[in-house]
Amino acid sequence: MAKEKVLIVGGGFAGTKAALELCKDPHFEVTLLSDSDNLTYFPTLYHVATGGARANASIPLKTIFEGKHVTLRNGHASSIDRHNKSLTTQTGQSYYYDTLLLGLGEVTNYFNIPGLAELSYGVKSIDEVEKLKAHLHAQLLSDHKPDLNYVIVGGGPTGVELAGALKAYLQRTAYLHGLENRPIHIDIVEASPGILSKLSKDMRRVIARQLRRQGIHLYLNKRVEGETANELNVNGKPIQSHTVIWTAGTANNPFFSLNNFALSYNHKVATDVYLQAEPNIFVLGDNANTPYSGMAQTAIYDAIFVAENLRRRAKGKRFKSYVPHPPITVIPVREGWAGISWGHVRIYGWIGWLLRQAADARAFHYFEPWSKAMPQWFSYGAGEAEQCSICSKQFS
Numbered sequence: 001m002a003k004e005k006v007l008i009v010g011g012g013f014a015g016t017k018a019a020l021e022l023c024k025d026p027h028f029e030v031t032l033l034s035d036s037d038n039l040t041y042f043p044t045l046y047h048v049a050t051g052g053a054r055a056n057a058s059i060p061l062k063t064i065f066e067g068k069h070v071t072l073r074n075g076h077a078s079s080i081d082r083h084n085k086s087l088t089t090q091t092g093q094s095y096y097y098d099t100l101l102l103g104l105g106e107v108t109n110y111f112n113i114p115g116l117a118e119l120s121y122g123v124k125s126i127d128e129v130e131k132l133k134a135h136l137h138a139q140l141l142s143d144h145k146p147d148l149n150y151v152i153v154g155g156g157p158t159g160v161e162l163a164g165a166l167k168a169y170l171q172r173t174a175y176l177h178g179l180e181n182r183p184i185h186i187d188i189v190e191a192s193p194g195i196l197s198k199l200s201k202d203m204r205r206v207i208a209r210q211l212r213r214q215g216i217h218l219y220l221n222k223r224v225e226g227e228t229a230n231e232l233n234v235n236g237k238p239i240q241s242h243t244v245i246w247t248a249g250t251a252n253n254p255f256f257s258l259n260n261f262a263l264s265y266n267h268k269v270a271t272d273v274y275l276q277a278e279p280n281i282f283v284l285g286d287n288a289n290t291p292y293s294g295m296a297q298t299a300i301y302d303a304i305f306v307a308e309n310l311r312r313r314a315k316g317k318r319f320k321s322y323v324p325h326p327p328i329t330v331i332p333v334r335e336g337w338a339g340i341s342w343g344h345v346r347i348y349g350w351i352g353w354l355l356r357q358a359a360d361a362r363a364f365h366y367f368e369p370w371s372k373a374m375p376q377w378f379s380y381g382a383g384e385a386e387q388c389s390i391c392s393k394q395f396s
């Protein structure tokens, strides 16, 4: 029996989960092509930026697929030849497919605001958070007059999670370096009238109160107009800072517009009810225009859905239609406090925090057996020995 060649592009939440699902079925020959050797676990990146273990937010694809029937390839897909059913990478390597699954994730969008791309810090990859962490140390230990004004642009989940963790981390780092108590200012700048605009009013109010209690200032209805080496310009006024962290903008992966896919009003890929953009080309996760696109849970759900449909087709059954699945929203605001929204249910505080830990453990288990997922998860609270890039001091 000739196997169906399934080429999956993107080793993120959707692509990795789809490969894990399909490789169990002998009908398929699965290749996973990604431009990264690791699955980045985005939900804990803010934690790595603030002292958490790097391993907590990154799992090598080799580890995930050890002993599994998946061919792993590293490369950046750049073009597609629909007629010959092949996909080519930037280095000219071509891959042929019967069925193509695309889960390429989003890219950072600076909306062409001057200075941001060059001067701001990001939290969208391990490299970015390592760069931020080195800079945070430099700021704290700079002699004479350290600039301890930190500005996070974007009051979405990433900005909020980061703000709370950042304050605690900076205070702890200052203490560990034997510095006297220095006032640390953290601002969140948000263009809309409130933070966390996708959440309910009541939840937004509770979380905003938590942030203010920690001394974090919220600048709402404020538009960033540009960044220079010393300040961020917001609504025509400067905010002095050498640390601007951009969490405010993402855009769909340019692969789709460059390859003439049909896009929706929000620039995500238009699909049918099977998540099929074109015959035998499926689009998953952040790239697809589905109601809850933009969340890890949706990416995993999409992967399981498409894999199940492909298995059904291989057995001569008809495809099932996609039913969007509302995700649970969890916003950790500081160590030991998280808010959870699940339909009409709201949970705040320690219980929210514990449930968030459980959700992370469960999420690792989507990609690894419990024997590997649990040690991965346990590294969360542990942090790791950090080598301070400025004073070479080792602390944990």
Ligand SMILES: Cc1cc2nc3c(=O)[nH]c(=O)nc-3n(C[C@H](O)[C@H](O)[C@H](O)COP(=O)(O)OP(=O)(O)OC[C@H]3O[C@@H](n4cnc5c(N)ncnc54)[C@H](O)[C@@H]3O)c2cc1C
Binding pocket: 009, 010, 011, 012, 013, 014, 015, 033, 034, 035, 036, 038, 039, 040, 042, 043, 044, 045, 046, 075, 076, 077, 078, 103, 104, 105, 106, 123, 124, 157, 158, 253, 255, 284, 285, 286, 287, 293, 294, 295, 296, 297, 298, 299, 327
């Ligand atoms: C900082 C941050 C925190 C987040 N926190 C949460 C959270 O708490 N809860 C939640 O539900 N969601 C969260 N999200 C959103 C969630 O991470 C995404 O929705 C999810 O990663 C989407 O999965 P995906 O597979 O579509 O894309 P990704 O996981 O981004 O994977 C895309 C993969 O494709 C690869 N790739 C890209 N272009 C190419 C190419 N041309 N060729 C080959 N490979 C390519 C990338 O390297 C990557 O491996 C967060 C996102 C960020 C950035």
